Amino acid sequence: xxxxxxxxxxxxxxxxxxxxxxxxxxxxxxxxxxxxxxxxxxxxxxxxxxxxxxxxxxxxxxxxxxxxxxxxxxxxxxxxxxxxxxxxxxxxxxxxxxxxxxxxxxxxxxxxxxxxxxxxxxxxxxxxxxxxxxxxxxxxxxxxxxxxxxxxxxxxxxxxxxxxxxxxxxxxxxxxxxxxxxxxxxxxxxxxxxxxxxxxxxxxxxxxxxxxxxxxxxxxxxxxxxxxxxxxxxxxxxxxxxxxxxxxx
Numbered sequence: 144x145x146x147x148x149x150x151x152x153x154x155x156x157x158x159x160x161x162x163x164x165x166x167x168x169x170x171x172x173x174x175x176x177x178x179x180x181x182x183x184x185x186x187x188x189x190x191x192x193x194x195x196x197x198x199x200x201x202x203x204x205x206x207x208x209x210x211x212x213x214x215x216x217x218x219x220x221x222x223x224x225x226x227x228x229x230x231x232x233x234x235x236x237x238x239x240x241x242x243x244x245x246x247x248x249x250x251x252x253x254x255x256x257x258x259x260x261x262x263x264x265x266x267x268x269x270x271x272x273x274x275x276x277x278x279x280x281x282x283x284x285x286x287x288x289x290x291x292x293x294x295x296x297x298x299x300x301x302x303x304x305x306x307x308x309x310x311x312x313x314x315x316x317x318x319x320x321x322x323x324x325x326x327x328x329x330x331x332x333x334x335x336x337x338x339x340x341x342x343x344x345x346x347x348x349x350x351x352x353x354x355x356x357x358x359x360x361x362x363x364x365x366x367x368x369x370x371x372x373x374x375x376x377x378x379x380x381x382x383x384x385x386x387x388x389x390x391x392x
Contacts, residue, residue: 154228157227158224158227158228158231159224161223161227161234162219162220162223162224162227163220165219165223166216166219166220166223168204169203169204169206169212169215169216169219169261170212170216172204172205173206173209173212183201183204183205184205184207184257184259185257186198186201186202186205187201187202187205187257187258187259188201188202188246188249188250188253188257188258188259188313189255189256189257189258190249190250190251190252190253190254190255190256190258190312191250191251191253191255195250196250198246198250198257198258198259199242199243199246199247199249199250200246202246202257202258202259202260202263203242203260203261203263203264204261205259205260206259206260206261207259207260211260212260214262215260215261215262215265218265218268218269218291218298219261219264219265219268221287221290221291222265222268222269222272222287222291223238223268225268225272225284225287226238226268226271226272229272229284229332229333230275230328230331230332232331233328233331233332236324236328237267237268237271237324237328238264238268240324241264241267241268241271241317241320241321241324242263242264242267244316244320244323245263245264245266245267245313245316245317245319245320246263246316248312248315248316248319248320249263249310249312249313249316252312252315252316253310253312253313254312258310258312258313259310260310260313262301262310262313262314262317263310263313263314263316263317264317265291265298265317266298266302266313266314266315266316266317266318266321267317267318267320267321267324268321269288269291269292269298269317269318269321270317270318270319270320270321270322270325271321271322271324271325272284272285272287272288272321273285273288273289273321273325274321274322274325274326275325275328275329275332276288278325278326278329279329279332279333281332281333283333284332284333298314301314302314302315302318303315
């Protein structure tokens, strides 16, 4: 009775490998800065300048401190793993196009300062997974997003200008971009199992009529007796014959 349209999800090495490589690439860039005593901040995103547009691509790989990078690494890995497991067909589109879109938003609304770090992507992925779970009513994704909030530590407040030195514009841009792609790809990813009787235009058959709206079994009524006869077989046994009325087709 269950629908066979439910998409199956299979764990593959790619689900772990891509998030791992992405996070490691951030650390490699940061270690290069430390090893050769260079500062890549000038390659970050600088709003409303032509030169600053390059930061849309480069800024996610640039971090100002070890703490900054570490705080981004854990939620990035968790959310990227979730993305590539549940949204394999559109995962790269969400990651690449989403990064470009949030970077463009930040470039348009950001303060006159260099905006660096992968936290915008964290908000992009968090927003996409959270709102996708709400739109599809697949609440396991919503639970994953809430877990990331717990790990990241009150991240929702950082979409507002509450703390100096934090690119709330990048966070807000990531959140908005995630909502956009959650709506755009709402037909992709996991869906709750749908029973045959939940489909539009479903016609009940004789089997379905045995159950009420709550799924409780309704026993069929006893057959109607048309005639009854009693025979005396011997002194100790009486035989009763029932003739049932045939059901009308």
